[in-house]
Amino acid sequence: MTPAFARAFAAFLLLPAPLLAQATLPRPPASAPSPFADMVRPAPATPAVSTVPLAIALEAGTGRLMTLPRPALTVLAADPRVARVQPASPTTLFLMAVAAGRTTVIATSEDGTPVAEYDVTVAPSRAAAAGAPPAPVAMPGAGTPPAAPPPPSASAVESMIRRMVRGAERVRVEAAGRNGFVLSGTVPSAADAQRAEAIARAAVGDGPGLVNQLSLLSSLQVNLRVRVAEISRQVSRDLGFNWQALANDGNNFLIGLRTGIAGGVANAITGSLSGTNSVARVGAGVSSSRFDINAVVDALASDQLITILAEPNLTAQSGEVASFLAGGEFPIPVAASNNANGSTISIEFKQFGVSLAFVPTVMGPDRLNLRVRPEVSELSTEGAISLPLSSGVVTIPALRVRRAETSVELGSGQSFAIAGLLQRNSNATNSGLSGLGDIPVLGTLFRSDRFQRNESELVIIVTPYLVRPVSDPKALGTPTERLRPASDLDRILERQQVRRGGRPEPIRARFDAGFVVE
Structure with missing residues (x-):
């Protein structure tokens, strides 16, 4: 084996496996399906929010x-x-x-x-293109900004309002000036009027070119029925002993105990003192020509329940203020001027009683927004002031006021209540002989206890109604129309001053009266 062949064989063995496979195996055609395609399951994709507009x-x-x-x-x-x-x-x-x-x-x-x-x-x-010339188109690179789009026409705004607002078939939109509209016609409620105005204002833009002259089809008269109920309860308990030792030496010399709860009731037993309370209490005494001893036992319990009921009934137009007062006015002196001749006093009057003020707003055919301010006030000696004048001392009373103010939204005929206006006062008084009244057990015989508690609660119930004027005057009547004066026989036998029956005959003159007689 030659050295050159050995080096080539070693380089061939060091080639990576993927490269060796690419080099030795032919690549299958792209269109040939894989025989393992039906066995391979793709991983589940994460669901995403569709962004296709x-x-x-x-x-x-x-x-x-x-x-x-x-x-x-x-x-x-x-x-x-x-x-x-x-x-x-x-x-x-x-x-x-x-x-x-x-x-x-x-x-x-x-x-x-x-x-x-x-x-x-x-x-x-298409309507604007039929009668208006085409708008100039700015060429790219010309350096001029594109022209602002033309505002929508009055007919387009009117068509938009009629499609989007319920019951706006009678709304009319007219062009006013270059970029303004005038809304006229009728809509069912105030909410529909606000919706129509919002659509027109969006078409006009931020400019002040919109005049709203829409009127409402629903009733704008609101009748308010208010029931003011105040329950006042006063509970008092008196229990104890009060001694009166009277010594009489025959010379009109008297020694006695005049303090305490029963100090003014000795005349109910002996008649020797001029008392101020005529209520007789349980007592016992020993009387002689020169010495009297009276012991009075106080055991008085009383409960007082007072109910004040007022039902003011007012009718007002939507958005207007209506007020009511059932009570009176008391004078207050006020310094008017101060000059060299002295001060000038004027008189001003302050109202008190049951008062009511409310502002109704009709929001829809059966929806109301109501601002109510009921008030109950009464004269009180607590907090009263005295003014020294040249003619004497003038006492100005104070006012005890309970007032509530709220704003609610409700339907016609629905009611809401203002409650929880409570007031509680407790007063305890102990009186007796000094020293003897402090003795355990036996001290009860020488002292008197008085407990008094006042409780009051105020409840206000308000019910608004959408009303319309009555066209027939005979449909309304007074509570006394069906009452007739009783006859002498009714007054004697049935002890009645009035009796119920049909409407009395109207009082007419026996001759023609008036300026013009036809």
Whole structure:
């Protein structure tokens, strides 16, 4: 074996196996199927969100209401000069074609994942192309920016509003100026009017060229029925002993205990003192010509339950304020001026009682937004002030006020309540003989206890109604229309002052009265 042959044979053995296979085995043709193709299973692919956009074709000046597969947070149009988007809800959006061209609309969720993607192609408007000259096309490289697309016509905006807004068949859109519109006609509710205005404003842009003169078909009169109920309870308990030792030496010299709960009721037993309380209490005493001893036992329990009920009924127009007051006014002196002759006092009046103020707003055929401000106030001596004047001292009372203010949205005939306005006061009084009242067990005979508790609760129930005026005046009546004065026989036998019956005969004159008699 020659050295050259040995070196060539060694180099041949050192070749890599794949290269050796490529060199020795012929490559099968690309079209020949593999005999093992049916035995090989491909690995499962990871599911991915489809990024194939949905193709949408529109005409300039038209629009469409798009429904998304799931709620979206952000919606973006790549070229707003071609198409604009206006979200209507988390799952719907308005797509409005502005000018001829092509753009992409992408909607993403809160976490940034794509919800939907649309490939929007806008064709030129046939109505605009029929009467308008073709827009100049800027040549590439000319250095001039492309002209802005023309705004949609009034007829295109009107057609878009009628397709996207419920009950907008009577809406009219007229051109005003170079880039403005005037909306007129009627819509069912305020929400529909806002939706129509949003569509028109998106077509106009940010300019102030939009005049909204839409009116509503639904009733704008709101009747509010309010029931104000206040329950006040006062519980008092008196229990104890009160001694009165009276010494009489015949010379009108009296010694007695006048303090305590029963200090003013000695006249109920002996009649020797002029008391101020006429309620008789249980007592016992020993009386002689020169010495009297009276022991009065207080055991009085009382419960007082007071209910105040007011039912104001108000009717107001949507967006207007209506108020009500059932109570009174009390005077307050106010210093008007201070000159060399002295101060001048004027009088101002402050309202108190049950008051109500509300502002209704009609949102739809059966939807109301309501701002309510009920208030219940009463005069109180707690916190009252006294003013010294030249003619005397004037005491100005204070007001105890409970007020609530809220804003809710509800349907016609639905009610809501404002409750939890509670007030509780407790007062305990102990009185007795010093020293003797502190003795264990026996000290109870020489002291009196009084406990008083006041509780009050205020509940306000509000019910709004959408109402319309009554065309027939006979449909409305007063509570006294079917009441007649009772006869003498009814008053004697049945002890009734009025009796129920049909409507009384109207009072008419026996002659023709008036300025003109036909």
